[in-house]
Amino acid sequence: MSDPKPTCFIIMPISTPGAYHERYKQDKDHFKHVLDCLLIPAVEEAGFEAIPPIAEGAEHIHAKIISTLTDCDLVLCDMSILNANVFFELGVRTALDKPVALIADSETAGSPPGVPFDVSNINFHTYNPSLTAWETKDEIPALVNHIEKCVKSSDSRNTLWKYYGVTQKGMLNPEDATVSNKLDLILTENTNLRSDISALQRRMNLASHESSLSRKEEKKRLAKILNVDDPDNAEIYLNNRLFHVEIADTIVPMLLTDLLDLAEADKKNIVFSKAGSGIVRLVDQDPLSPKTVTTKTTTTQPPDHTKFSSSRDPE
Structure with missing residues (x-):
């Protein structure tokens, strides 16, 4: 029986915001296509088992993400459109001092504000987001080469840590989370949910009022x-x-x-x-x-x- 493949967790924008539809030729599912047509094929060709972004299905999505960021052998981080969730996950992975392969599409890298200074001085790969067949044919091998180089140069560590000489790293210890901590989290989530519901109700009331005024007019x-x-x-x-x-x-x-x-x-x-x-x-x-x-x-x-x-x- 062959040894299991190392795992690569892909963190990237899950959806394509409306503000970027024109940039990506009105493709509302652009990043899903990037995942399916470029990232997963390249990760698998590099010898890894691809773990796609976690969007739903987990009992507690944040816990699942943190666990996967901790346990996987490599993270492939797509910084395109500078998604806040992606950078949060990159920060967690960096705190754990574990290897990351950074990438961004040419539209993000070449347009202001560009890739943030904190990570722009680290080797990251730029890919063409057009996803045409003739472009993808060249993009996949180039991304495979970048992944292999990152793995080889990382020595199972995070590049930022190696460059800056940081020695203390974060540890994930689920057993340290007490019942009180978990209850606090549940109460916080409940409070946030009630706040969201109240905000939604206010918006619905405002919309109803505006509709009533429009009808009167x-x-x-x-x-x-x-x-x-x-x-x-x-x-x-x-x-x-x-x-x-x-x-x-x-x-x-x-x-x-x-x-x-x-x-x-x-x-x-x-x-x-x-x-x-x-x-x-x-x-x-x-x-x-x-x-x-x-x-x-x-x-x-x-x-x-x-x-x-x-x-x-x-x-």
Whole structure:
């Protein structure tokens, strides 16, 4: 039976933030593709068992990450986009005085602010993030060479420690964690969770309030165009937010907000082909049009189109 392969834990950005989609050609799963197409193949070709980033599934994700950072033979650290979680994990690994192979894509290394000064003076490998087939063909062997060099030069130690002559290193001793320590952690996590829930509730309340204000504003705009005194009289027309506008013998679908903008811009009134329906026409405003609108029609002979009309109060 062959000896088990040494392990290499890959720490890197797990997701691709929206701010970087343009940089990576709108690839929302860019770093997943980097992991699958470049990092794992290179790690395995270098003779290691690849351990991908831990994103979910662990009972306590932080404990699992710390344990893996402690136990693995090598960490491959991708510093691309300067992800805070990645640098935290790099710090833990460094404190343990264990070997790390540093890499970053050329977009991060070549764009301000670049790789932080603290680690930029350590040998790190730059790769092309395009992931095209012809580029990957060359990138994988280059990364394999970098990993092998890091392992050979590290002598099972962390490069930063060797360069700066640090001698005291961190130790992971789970047995030292008392019941009281664990309860404190649980209480802290519970407090953070309650804080997050409260913040979410506040955001939901604010969004609901803003939505209510927006709806009131739409009712006022619609009432103004329909010459309705009471905005609540326009409520029924807000229930059907997609209207069909008769324009030159053509029916054009239009959202309520766009319809209101068009009517205001052209100084038109909205006339419904059928009261309460979503089929409307735009007609010229009548400066003497009444301020109260009714929607009654005759029952004996209904007209083809019901217009909003009323009589003015006698003076």
